[in-house]
Amino acid sequence: MARAESLSVPQSSLWEKLKTFVNAELVNILAGFLFLLLVIFLLYPIVAVLIKSVKGPQGLTLSYYLKFFVKGYYFRSLTNTLLLGFINTVVCLVVAFCLAYLTTRGPLSLRKPLKVVSMMPLIAPPYLFAISLIILFGHSGIMTKAFGIKWSLYGFNGVVIAQTLAFIPLAYLMIENTLRSLNPNLEESAYDLGASEVRIIRTITIPLLAPGILKAGLLVFVMTIAEFGNAAILGGRTPFLAPDTYTMIIGEADFEMGSVLSVILIIPCIIIFFLHNYLLTGKKFTTIGGKPVASEPRKITPFVKIPFLAISCAAAMAILVSFGVVLFASFTKILGINNQLVLSHIKNFDSNLAIYNSIKVSLVAALIGAIIGTLLAYVIVRGKFFGRSFIEMVSLSGFALPGTVIGIGYLLAFNTPPFKLTGGIMILALNCVFRFLAVGVEAGISKLHQINIEIEEASSDLGANFMTTFYKIVLPLMFPAFVAGFIYTFMTAIVSLSAVVFLVSPGFELAAVKIFDAAVYGEIGVASATTMKLVLIVMICMVFLNFLTKKTGFDISQKKGV
Amino acid sequence: MKGKFFWAVVMAMIFIAFILSDVQAQTVRAYMGLSPENNVKVVNFVKEKTGITILQTFQSFGEIEAKVKSEVPNFNADMVGGCGSPLAFMSKKSKWAVPYNSPAWTGISSEFADPDRYWFNMSNFTFVLVGNKDKLREMGLTLPKSWKELLDPKWKDQIVMPSPLSSGTANMMRYTFLALYGEEEGWKYMAALDKNIHHYTRSGNAPTDLVGRGEFLLGITSHENVKKRMDEGYPLIWSVPDEGTGYDGTFAFILAGTKVTDVCQKVIDAFGTQEFSKMMAELGYVTPRPAPNALFGDNPLKYVKLDLGWAADNRPKWNDMWKEKFRTEAK
Numbered sequence: 001m002a003r004a005e006s007l008s009v010p011q012s013s014l015w016e017k018l019k020t021f022v023n024a025e026l027v028n029i030l031a032g033f034l035f036l037l038l039v040i041f042l043l044y045p046i047v048a049v050l051i052k053s054v055k056g057p058q059g060l061t062l063s064y065y066l067k068f069f070v071k072g073y074y075f076r077s078l079t080n081t082l083l084l085g086f087i088n089t090v091v092c093l094v095v096a097f098c099l100a101y102l103t104t105r106g107p108l109s110l111r112k113p114l115k116v117v118s119m120m121p122l123i124a125p126p127y128l129f130a131i132s133l134i135i136l137f138g139h140s141g142i143m144t145k146a147f148g149i150k151w152s153l154y155g156f157n158g159v160v161i162a163q164t165l166a167f168i169p170l171a172y173l174m175i176e177n178t179l180r181s182l183n184p185n186l187e188e189s190a191y192d193l194g195a196s197e198v199r200i201i202r203t204i205t206i207p208l209l210a211p212g213i214l215k216a217g218l219l220v221f222v223m224t225i226a227e228f229g230n231a232a233i234l235g236g237r238t239p240f241l242a243p244d245t246y247t248m249i250i251g252e253a254d255f256e257m258g259s260v261l262s263v264i265l266i267i268p269c270i271i272i273f274f275l276h277n278y279l280l281t282g283k284k285f286t287t288i289g290g291k292p293v294a295s296e297p298r299k300i301t302p303f304v305k306i307p308f309l310a311i312s313c314a315a316a317m318a319i320l321v322s323f324g325v326v327l328f329a330s331f332t333k334i335l336g337i338n339n340q341l342v343l344s345h346i347k348n349f350d351s352n353l354a355i356y357n358s359i360k361v362s363l364v365a366a367l368i369g370a371i372i373g374t375l376l377a378y379v380i381v382r383g384k385f386f387g388r389s390f391i392e393m394v395s396l397s398g399f400a401l402p403g404t405v406i407g408i409g410y411l412l413a414f415n416t417p418p419f420k421l422t423g424g425i426m427i428l429a430l431n432c433v434f435r436f437l438a439v440g441v442e443a444g445i446s447k448l449h450q451i452n453i454e455i456e457e458a459s460s461d462l463g464a465n466f467m468t469t470f471y472k473i474v475l476p477l478m479f480p481a482f483v484a485g486f487i488y489t490f491m492t493a494i495v496s497l498s499a500v501v502f503l504v505s506p507g508f509e510l511a512a513v514k515i516f517d518a519a520v521y522g523e524i525g526v527a528s529a530t531t532m533k534l535v536l537i538v539m540i541c542m543v544f545l546n547f548l549t550k551k552t553g554f555d556i557s558q559k560k561g562v
Numbered sequence: 563m564k565g566k567f568f569w570a571v572v573m574a575m576i577f578i579a580f581i582l583s584d585v586q587a588q589t590v591r592a593y594m595g596l597s598p599e600n601n602v603k604v605v606n607f608v609k610e611k612t613g614i615t616i617l618q619t620f621q622s623f624g625e626i627e628a629k630v631k632s633e634v635p636n637f638n639a640d641m642v643g644g645c646g647s648p649l650a651f652m653s654k655k656s657k658w659a660v661p662y663n664s665p666a667w668t669g670i671s672s673e674f675a676d677p678d679r680y681w682f683n684m685s686n687f688t689f690v691l692v693g694n695k696d697k698l699r700e701m702g703l704t705l706p707k708s709w710k711e712l713l714d715p716k717w718k719d720q721i722v723m724p725s726p727l728s729s730g731t732a733n734m735m736r737y738t739f740l741a742l743y744g745e746e747e748g749w750k751y752m753a754a755l756d757k758n759i760h761h762y763t764r765s766g767n768a769p770t771d772l773v774g775r776g777e778f779l780l781g782i783t784s785h786e787n788v789k790k791r792m793d794e795g796y797p798l799i800w801s802v803p804d805e806g807t808g809y810d811g812t813f814a815f816i817l818a819g820t821k822v823t824d825v826c827q828k829v830i831d832a833f834g835t836q837e838f839s840k841m842m843a844e845l846g847y848v849t850p851r852p853a854p855n856a857l858f859g860d861n862p863l864k865y866v867k868l869d870l871g872w873a874a875d876n877r878p879k880w881n882d883m884w885k886e887k888f889r890t891e892a893k
Contacts, residue, residue: 073889140776236761251728251764252881253628337775338795350602416636423638505638506591507617517620520764521598522771548573
């Protein structure tokens with residue numbers, strides 16, 4: 001014992017030195033470590049896709065790109081994709097604005113039900129709408145037969161409708177969040193001064209909402225052009241970039257052409273991401289800072305109310321009916337042919353392992369994502385090192401990058417040693433972590449901006465070292481951001497398809513992929529039943545998580561926004 | 563404060579228990595491409611006879627081929643249990659497969675068991691023409707009797723078939739048409755057929771469901787789910803047109819680098835049994851060991867004369883030609 005003590009003396013002084021060093025430099029060490037993670041799991045996969053797209057059998061080549069622009073087929077897929085993204089974004093924003101306006105400013109009785117309905121699609125896979133549209137408007141759909149409709153669902157129009165319905169909630173969530181924290185006093189003053197409702201919306205509400213709308217638009221556009229479930233199920237022979245990439249990689253092992261399509265898909269996303277950053281510099285906290293203030297329902301002129309109500313109700317009805325028919329289909333033998341009620345689809349347990357895996361992956365992703373997100377937010381706001389804004393940009397870029405591209409990137413980057421991750425469960429979780437990191441980071445950043453640095457300084461003046469300060473002061477204050485990151489990652493990861501579809505392997509299937517496959521093969525009953533099970537389980541998980549966070553004393557509703 | 567901590571610990575413990583809860587039984591990971599439902603049947607058969615759990619993801623033959631090729635040499639599965647001849651032949655040639663002298667496969671013809679025992683053909687499958695009975699009657703049409711009849715403009719946008727790039731069934735259709743009409747005429751036939759095709763599906767079984775539900779009138783499809791769907795009450799009729807049809811195997815082999823070779827070998831043994839052949843024949847497959855066929859009955863099918871080796875060797879070339887011909891202009 002004495003021996004050990006005498007030995008430990010010189011060590012301890014070294015240890016002390018190390019400790020002081022770590023204590024002083026911890027933020028930088030942490031930043032370096034996090035940056036390394038970002039490079040490996042976000043930048044490296046993208047670079048891998050880029051390299052693949054220019055690497056021919058004999059050195060570098062642009063021949064694959066040449067093929068893209070020469071062949072009408074590929075070029076059409078680009079124009080189709082952009083057109084889809086554009087139409088979709090505009091429609092989603094308009095509908096979401098109407099919905100958000102009514103749920104924050106409209107009659108009280110409408111607020112809650114409209115809100116619940118608009119958020120419903122968030123917990124279902126986006127291609128639920130493709131399934132319901134086939135049931136209703138397919139060549140032998142219920143409505144098609146009932147009204148003798150001649151219009152064909154398969155093609156561009158069908159995809160646009162399905163995608164729009166799928167992404168309304170996303171736009172709604174963000175616009176509603178900004179609208180809620182917008183102080184209604186300004187609008188009320190204008191109203192008292194005699195301005196018309198239309199004028200208020202045009203000159204006050206929308207300009208103040210601009211950052212929120214812009215952000216919602218960016219997110220919807222990127223998600224729309226990258227999410228390929230609806231397009232693959234309803235597209236027929238209409239080419240779109242994302243489903244074509246998927247077919248090329250998964251079906252044909254044509255990695256070169258698949259990579260070219262991916263790179264082309266990234267370009268509009270990057271442009272929009274930078275545009276968004278440029279337009280929003282300096283405007284960021286004008287709307288987020290305010291506390292949500294419930295606004296008194298005031299009289300909305302019929303001139304505004306009727307169109308808003310019409311649009312909102314149409315959207316809400318469409319969402320409700322979609323969920324309804326899918327629920328119905330999961331209990332029907334063969335919907336439309338043999339409408340006998342059966343339990344066989346529900347009792348089909350082939351998908352249970354996949355559902356179990358989905359929950360597991362999403363929970364792991366949520367935990368890691370929330371931790372990394374919180375830490376990143378901390379180093380971005382409090383760190384004082386070169387390249388800070390670069391780290392911020394990279395960590396926020398996750399949601400501007402199409403899921404398909406990240407999925408292919410992971411497949412290319414982590415298929416060979418030393419980073420051999422494919423064929424396991426971690427690659428699925430890590431993929432979700434870095435794709436959905438932005439939300440946790442952003443929630444953390446805005447939380448930290450609200451916390452005065454003086455509290456931390458006071459703590460260290462009183463002799464607490466960095467770890468103690470971080471653990472006792474920063475962490476509790478940032479916990480809501482942690483929870484927001486956790487819940488968002490969990491919810492998004494469990495229903496997302498576009499990236500993980502490239503990474504599933506035998507034994508590590510995911511429910512979202514399983515449902516997509518069933519829908520593509522035409523097994524509507526199984527697809528519907530699995531969707532309903534997944535929705536139910538996500539709901540239970542949400543209630544459970546809500547319960548736990550309440551018990552641990554934090555209110556998640558504080559920061560649900562993206 | 564105490565309550566908070568307690569709940570945080572509960573949460574953490576549940577979480578850790580959940581993450582560590584991986585089942586450790588005798589398992590093998592396999593790429594299987596029969597059909598989603600027939601895959602499950604095979605998995606259940608193996609589980610019942612040997613106690614081995616096969617973890618599988620259903621994929622089309624083309625997708626399995628793409629996956630195996632892209633993963634060389636670090637395969638994410640231990641074996642393949644159901645893929646097309648091109649991948650099986652290539653895996654033997656490139657030594658992605660490891661040979662196994664299975665006692666269960668002795669006495670089986672070289673069509674079903676590789677003489678060098680690299681691959682084992684679980685059974686042959688084939689493609690048929692299906693139609694939606696109700697819709698055809700409604701429109702006063704009948705199921706075509708020959709492949710050529712499909713070129714009639716009245717079927718425009720009413721036919722679905724799988725894509726030969728991703729589906730092994732469609733690859734089989736392609737080499738059958740090329741063998742039937744000769745290469746040049748065969749491509750002309752497919753180009754003419756293309757005008758009537760609504761779209762090409764990923765999987766060879768998808769047309770059965772799409773036609774069964776009445777989304778489309780006719781489908782060229784794998785036979786695999788036809789009987790099952792008719793039994794379930796889908797208004798389907800099927801036929802093999804006068805010119806005959808083609809066939810391909812559903813091949814199984816052990817992938818090099820697996821850590822559970824002995825488990826894979828037991829699975830291969832199970833595939834060689836009479837009982838397995840019996841089960842597959844009940845699903846309509848033509849099996850390595852003779853068994854009564856539930857779909858085709860006693861009448862032997864009329865086959866187009868095929869050389870699977872020739873078809874496998876030409877697959878990459880034909881895939882390029884396919885893309886060249888049918889992916890130039892959007893329809």
